Amino acid sequence: MLRLGASMGRQHAHDVVYDAAQAAFVEGRSFAAVLAGDPRVTAQLDAKAIADLLDPTVYTGLCADMARSGAARARDAVRDGLA
Numbered sequence: 560m561l562r563l564g565a566s567m568g569r570q571h572a573h574d575v576v577y578d579a580a581q582a583a584f585v586e587g588r589s590f591a592a593v594l595a596g597d598p599r600v601t602a603q604l605d606a607k608a609i610a611d612l613l614d615p616t617v618y619t620g621l622c623a624d625m626a627r628s629g630a631a632r633a634r635d636a637v638r639d640g641l642a
Contacts, residue, residue, distance in 0.1 A: 562612055566603050575599050 563572035579597060583590040594600045594609050604612070611617065 562608075563600065563603055567599070 560569075560572045560576040563575060567575070575597065576594075579593040579600070580590060582588070583593045586593070591609055591613050594604075594613075595606050600609065
């Protein structure tokens, strides 16, 4: 959605992805296949880009930032005698 939002606008991208998720569920198709069949998506992304964006092994999002923040809070709590 974020990748599509950069080119088509956040709300429109949200609507496109929402529609695709609903269609995938109702029709029993893969989300990737529904996205790859939508001309609004394929005007922006090819099949490889869709697959890459949906690959959970390459997406960590903000996990590293959240882990660093949590570790810093824990260190501060120990230092301050709160733990």
